[in-house]
Amino acid sequence: MGNRIITISREFGSGGRTVGREVAAKLGIPCYDQELIDKIAEKSGYDKAYIQERGEYTASGSWLGNALAMRDFYGQSDQDKLWAVQRAVILELAEKESCVIVGRCADYILRDRADVLSVFVHASIESRAKRIVELYGESDLAPEKRLHDKDKRRQAYYQLYTDTKWGDARHYDVALDSGRLGIEKCVEIIAALY
């Protein structure tokens, strides 16, 4: 049997990353999240902080602005180059082994494989605000404002590279509200579907 992959797309603050880690632990397969960034850094030479930020978020919330900005002679921006490396790394991972891949449009990149279970994890603004303050502490910006900004830039990134709508239920095999169902239930459902 070939490799079976779980992709987890998640809203910032929804706990999707934790869901991914716990599913992977339960199934005894690796989870690529921070490790994905390490691999991309190794392959691209880009700084990890840059990859962390620009491999999922645009600089501003306008995808059109981003599509047009800072292209070189070949019409490529640094972000485009990073996208190409990310894509190659994700395709390579999926060829290599069964695993969980968190974020980075893996759902879109692997969309033509039959052996992928694609998951979207989301939660209300209130529930995510509570979570990010617990995890990352307070900042000058209100948590709702931070979430709104992150949502907008992640959405713009997704739209720019996949030309599909972030968060549309029809793109995923399963979409779960982690705030309403709880992290544990999400992990159970995904692991049971694998």
Added chain:
Amino acid sequence: MGNRIITISREFGSGGRTVGREVAAKLGIPCYDQELIDKIAEKSGYDKAYIQERGEYTASGSWLGNALAMRDFYGQSDQDKLWAVQRAVILELAEKESCVIVGRCADYILRDRADVLSVFVHASIESRAKRIVELYGESDLAPEKRLHDKDKRRQAYYQLYTDTKWGDARHYDVALDSGRLGIEKCVEIIAALY
């Protein structure tokens, strides 16, 4: 403990209705689908065929056209009146007993209740086309065309009365691809979450 409700929104041809019936049977609670139409007919005096069609679909795919069309002196169309009755019947059912309610924007109408599990069932065009031909047979229109038309008019209806986007994962506690997961898996997941 109060009543616990499951609302099932579904794409035409996704088998969401079957999922609803099977979940209800498994949990030993009633499922309101055709029965909902009977109740609405009783209360409104509208014809069942009219309710079936206009309680979830607009006449054309444009919500704006629908919003402006055929309003009476009080600014109400027949469709608006039907909406008001549907809303009242659904609120009443949720007060009365634990149940499954299929379609008719019940997810939106009951959105402020904490004891609602809201589910969206969808599937690819290919998978739905296969299902509607099996269930309803061929017609003059290609199944993909019939689906496209139904999708567009249901989407327009939803937008008109709820002012939110049909199919956005973030409106539902759980969204499932019945074509990829199979009806049985969907039933299991929903029943386990109840």
